[in-house]
Amino acid sequence: MSNHYTNNKINNQLSPLVQQALERYRTFLSRDEFTQLTTFLIKPIIPSVRINLLKQDPKEFIGSLKMRYRWEVQPVPFCSSGFWVKSPPEEISATIEHRMGFYYIQEAVSMLPVELFDFAKNPKPLILDMAASPGGKTTHLADKIGDQGLIIANDASRSRIQALRVILENWGVMNAAITCQNGSYFGEQYPDSFDYVLLDAPCSMENLRNSASHSMRAITSSERRQLANRQLNLLRSAIRTVKPSGQVIYATCTLSPEEDEAVVSAVLDEMQDIITLDDVSTKLPTPAPALRWDGSRRYPDDMEKALRLWPHIFGTSGFFSARFTKIQSIKKKSRSSTHQERASFSKRFSQLQKKDTKSLWQYFQTSYGFNLEQLLERQMLSLWSRGKEIWAIPILLFEIFPTLPLVSAGMHIAKIIPGGYLPSHAFIARFGTQFQFGNLTLEDSLIGKWLRGEDLAGYEAKDYKRGNIVVITDKKGRNLGRGKVLTDRLKNLLPSRLF
Ligand SMILES: C[S@@+](CC[C@H](N)C(=O)[O-])C[C@H]1O[C@@H](n2cnc3c(N)ncnc32)[C@H](O)[C@@H]1O
Structure with a gap:
């Protein structure tokens, strides 16, 4: 009786859409788990931040933020640079540290997918972030590779690319390029090309939480089918474009099995000789296995190697992630001619002459005691100009993807002005505190x-x-x-x- 009363009380505090989704999910969980879930859902979600590792040490920096703003923080258990912050959200976004890109406000659960890659085996990786805008996970990838290798941050939506540009610039990312393509383009045009591919797929966002940035919306069954088809196509492309022994992460912020386990299961059926589903359960301190049964269909035992984060497990929104390793190449298709015909980036930019390169090195040395030459060498960047603007661009980009149609690449370093240079905001915000004068x-x-x-x-x-x-x-x-x-x-x- 009292249980029934409590359940009703909780239900009244949840939106009708959440209640409807919960009815469906009830059968996937034990009674205890379901009670934990519903009890958790009425609590407000705690905001979280991820510290920019390109700019500072996370422990030291979070310590200084705690002191400065009296934040009460708690580490996110699966991401060493992530912290929940008990402070009003408006304060977290208003600080100068946030505006200058020293930390990113990101739901804790969104810190998971990038943490699932094993980067150790590849010190200069080639990474594709297939659906990257606005760029939260791209900044995380950039932290992980620490200015080595190359990230291609792609998104199909032109209107969302500007946000990606701003976020990468603010974070101080140099070893990356932005493209605006349908994700399927990479599988077709660049088979066996990347060491890691992140597919943070467009989804129904049925994650049982309503936040300031999004609230759950009604999804028709035909829309869900369309989403699942799109996800499967993108995942096929991700698998095609990753190299043999490379890894693919498939992530969604929905708990809808049609977009999670069913997509993983379909791709495993289709490509059983090409990929394996990896066990990533050890990356979490508490088990969060994916479903083996979703009320209408059974999935292979293997499916438990993937992760389904019900909100109550870590106090997050709902989330799903799976990791695949490619075991062998898919038979190659020949590249289409349109790919070769596209205008190359180097037509819009020209490589800086040796004397101009030296002059810029000298400027940074004499004005700031900063060794630009060493930085470019360490990060494998070369200098390019477009009009009066000078950019540092990853050398790997021209070596490996010379005809890839780019929106932007690398970092804007300086502008040539009468009598010298104007260093860019991005460069100063990233390296200014390392200047000797x-x-x-x-x-x-x-x-x-x-x-x-x-x-x-x-x-x-x-x-x-x-x-x-x-x-x-x-x-x-x-x-x-x-x-x-x-x-x-x-x-x-x-x-x-x-x-
Ligand atoms: C979940 S959001 C990505 C969030 C992003 N990874 C982040 O962490 O900030 C999904 C993205 O997929 C993009 N998208 C949708 N369809 C796509 C497609 N066919 N190819 C590539 N990107 C696509 C959307 O524009 C959207 O930005």
């Missing part, structure tokens, strides 16, 4: 104005000449972007999107 520390009283994007009128920058570009920091050593020293003020060069 050319830094200017602002008084606390000026920080508010600076972060609102205002120039500092009457500011006298001792030690610097008019026209110098300086890295602004505060007394805590936080990187606050670029400033230009003028006779009557310090000009604020923070990009307007940051304030």
Whole structure:
């Protein structure tokens, strides 16, 4: 009786769509588990952040955030750079550290897929993020490869590409390129090409949680079928484009078995000589096996190697992930001619002449004591120009994918201006605090104005000449972007999107 009363009380707090989905999922779980799930669903989801490993050490940095903002944090058990933060969400997104790309606000469960790859065996991997926008998982991949190898971040939606560009720039990613293709393009045009492929598939998002960024919506059965077909096609392409012994992660943020176990099962049936389903259960501290029965169909015993994260297991939204290893190549199709005919990136950009390259090295050395030459060598980047803009672009891109149609690649480093260079915001935000000189520390009283994007009128920058570009920091050593020293003020060069 009291159980019934409690269940009704809980149900009344859940949206009709969640209740409807729960009715269907009830049979997949034991009674205890189902009660845990429903009890959990009425609790608010705790926001989480992932620290940018390209810019700092996660433990030290989260420590400084805790002190500065009085955050109460708890580590995400399957991602060492992820932390739940007990603080109002608006505060988490309003900090300068967030705006400057020192951490990413990401649902804890979205930190899982990238953690499932075994990167250790491949120090300079080629990675395809097949459905990448807005780029949360691409930034995670970039952290994992630590400026080595190459990531192709692709998304089919042109309208979502700009967000991807901004997020990668803000994160300070250099070893990546962006493409805008249907994911099936890679399987057709680039068989056996990547060491790792992440397919974070478009899905119904039936994850039982409503958040600020999305709420569950009604899905018709025909829409679900269409989604499952699209997912299967993309997964086939992912398997085709990965190299033999390479890994593919299939992830969705839905608990709908048609888009999860059924897709995995279909691809296993179809490609049983080509792939194996890997056991990734050891990547989690608590078991979260995928289903072997979904109310209407049975799946192979193997399916338990994949992960189905019911929200109550780790206090997240619902999620599904599976990892495959390719054991042999699929018979090659010849590449279509359209691929070869497409305009290559190097037609729009030209490689920087040796003397111009040296001049830029020298500029960074004399203005900031920063060794650009060493950085380019270490990360296997070369310098390219388009008009007056100079970019550092991964050499692997031209070696391995010379005709891949790109939206953008690498990082914008500087602009040629009369008498010198203007280093880019992205470059300064990534490396500014490593400069030996050319830094200017602002008084606390000026920080508010600076972060609102205002120039500092009457500011006298001792030690610097008019026209110098300086890295602004505060007394805590936080990187606050670029400033230009003028006779009557310090000009604020923070990009307007940051304030
Ligand atoms: C779940 S979201 C990806 C989220 C992203 N991985 C992240 O972590 O920020 C799915 C993405 O798939 C893209 N998409 C949909 N159909 C696609 C296709 N056929 N090929 C490639 N991308 C596709 C959508 O535009 C959407 O950005």
